[in-house]
Amino acid sequence: MQTNFSLAQLADPQTYASEKILRACVHCGFCTATCPTYVLLGDELDSPRGRIYLIKDMLEHEQPATREVVKHIDRCLSCLACMTTCPSGVHYMHLVDHAREHIEKTYKRPLFDRAIRAMLARVLTDPALFRLAAVAGWVAKPLAPLLRALGLKRMAAMLALTPGRRLAPPAERTGKVHAAQGPRRGRVALLSGCIGPELSPSTNEATIRLLNRTGIEVVVAAGEACCGSLVHHMGREQQALAMARNNIDAWTRELEGAGLDAILITVSGCGTAVKDYGFMLRTDPAYAVKAARIAALAKDVSEYLATLNIQAAAPPARLTVAYHAACSLQHGQKVAREPKELLSKCGFVVKDVPEGHLCCGSAGTYNILQPDLAERLRDRKVANIEKLQPDVIAAGNIGCITQIAAGTAIPVVHTVELLDWATGGPVPEQLADLAGVEPAAAATG
Numbered sequence: 001m002q003t004n005f006s007l008a009q010l011a012d013p014q015t016y017a018s019e020k021i022l023r024a025c026v027h028c029g030f031c032t033a034t035c036p037t038y039v040l041l042g043d044e045l046d047s048p049r050g051r052i053y054l055i056k057d058m059l060e061h062e063q064p065a066t067r068e069v070v071k072h073i074d075r076c077l078s079c080l081a082c083m084t085t086c087p088s089g090v091h092y093m094h095l096v097d098h099a100r101e102h103i104e105k106t107y108k109r110p111l112f113d114r115a116i117r118a119m120l121a122r123v124l125t126d127p128a129l130f131r132l133a134a135v136a137g138w139v140a141k142p143l144a145p146l147l148r149a150l151g152l153k154r155m156a157a158m159l160a161l162t163p164g165r166r167l168a169p170p171a172e173r174t175g176k177v178h179a180a181q182g183p184r185r186g187r188v189a190l191l192s193g194c195i196g197p198e199l200s201p202s203t204n205e206a207t208i209r210l211l212n213r214t215g216i217e218v219v220v221a222a223g224e225a226c227c228g229s230l231v232h233h234m235g236r237e238q239q240a241l242a243m244a245r246n247n248i249d250a251w252t253r254e255l256e257g258a259g260l261d262a263i264l265i266t267v268s269g270c271g272t273a274v275k276d277y278g279f280m281l282r283t284d285p286a287y288a289v290k291a292a293r294i295a296a297l298a299k300d301v302s303e304y305l306a307t308l309n310i311q312a313a314a315p316p317a318r319l320t321v322a323y324h325a326a327c328s329l330q331h332g333q334k335v336a337r338e339p340k341e342l343l344s345k346c347g348f349v350v351k352d353v354p355e356g357h358l359c360c361g362s363a364g365t366y367n368i369l370q371p372d373l374a375e376r377l378r379d380r381k382v383a384n385i386e387k388l389q390p391d392v393i394a395a396g397n398i399g400c401i402t403q404i405a406a407g408t409a410i411p412v413v414h415t416v417e418l419l420d421w422a423t424g425g426p427v428p429e430q431l432a433d434l435a436g437v438e439p440a441a442a443a444t445g
């Protein structure tokens with residue numbers, strides 16, 4: 001694509017990076033076929049190619065974002081299916097991140113929109129605030145249909161996604177070392193982050209058990225917190241960068257202290273962000289090198305487990321697992337094979353979900369901010385999953401797990417919890433009532 005940025009504009013590192021991305025696009029339109037919003041809405045401006053044109057025009061002319069541009073960029077899920085499809089290697093993620101930041105700086109959203117975004121950016125990144133909000137949401141949850149009928153769809157979506165049970169008691173998770181069983185084969189840091197462990201403490205507990213059993217020491221670094229992914233996708237760049245720097249400092253202390261072989265992440269949306277820390281902080285002289293070093297160590301938990309040769313001594317149950325590939329894992333991190341291979345190796349019958357490239361509609365805060373589209377995508381995803389008649393659905397991202405679970409009675413479990421169970425851990429809570437489910441045989445690794 002031809003661009004017309006001035007030299008002065010290109011002196012800005014972000015514009016320079018975006019211009020290179022824009023030039024890589026050859027307008028072929030292959031990406032439109034796999035873009036969930038284009039598939040649903042059929043509007044070129046809701047396709048990757050259409051959005052790329054809108055972003056180019058906005059950045060080239062240094063225009064404040066218009067309502068029209070904001071509408072189409074807001075509808076983008078940042079699912080990155082377009083990056084998997086694009087034959088020219090267009091880095092849409094960095095381009096849309098730049099566009100969102102530009103929108104945040106130049107566009108004044110309506111008051112309610114600003115309020116709900118500010119609230120989400122605050123509450124979803126702070127476990128203590130999230131716990132308070134979850135209690136309020138739990139009490140008000142029955143009002144969701146009424147709010148929906150009154151047209152307050154975002155509030156209704158927020159209540160509908162509130163956990164339908166009390167959260168586990170608060171626990172101090174950071175600053176802890178979980179020792180390996182037997183001879184130590186390695187040492188990793190595990191991201192605890194923000195609301196993931198509040199929504200599903202069992203996921204990181206299963207990860208720690210499984211790794212320890214396999215001879216891996218696990219540290220949850222003192223001082224680590226939210227990775228910044230949620231606010232990054234809302235265009236709140238300074239907040240996201242501050243969160244990234246905080247985690248880089250926490251992990252660097254561990255790296256330079258007792259050492260780290262990897263930094264593991266069990267929420268694939270967060271993993272995509274941590275792997276991008278090097279790019280996000282490339283122009284910060286104090287952090288560029290450290291950020292690149294941390295990003296290079298970041299791995300989805302399934303990537304790391306695939307290197308450890310874990311095996312079930314005997315499969316706990318011959319369950320059929322529909323594997324839902326989270327967009328952030330399959331498109332953002334290009335981790336597609338490992339989770340399925342691990343599950344198969346541990347005795348599960350793994351099935352791919354039809355239209356597996358399409359997002360489930362979770363996408364960070366998308367299911368709250370764009371409830372109609374998110375619901376259509378969820379219903380489509382659930383219909384595709386239910387065609388497989390699985391016993392259980394596995395996924396590697398708490399956002400997808402929450403979203404899909406809201407649309408089906410089939411249990412939805414994090415992949416690592418199935419692997420932990422198969423190698424000697426407890427039966428995942430969601431499967432406790434499933435007929436034929438027995439505790440697993442002893443582990444090997």
Ligand code: SF4
Pocket residue numbers: 034035036037038046047048051075076077078079080081082083092
């Ligand atoms: S990130 Fe997803 S929703 Fe956004 S343009 Fe690409 S394919 Fe479409």
Ligand code: SF4
Pocket residue numbers: 024025026027028029030031032048049052082085086087088089090
């Ligand atoms: S597939 Fe890639 S090169 Fe083709 S229009 Fe989409 S982004 Fe541009």
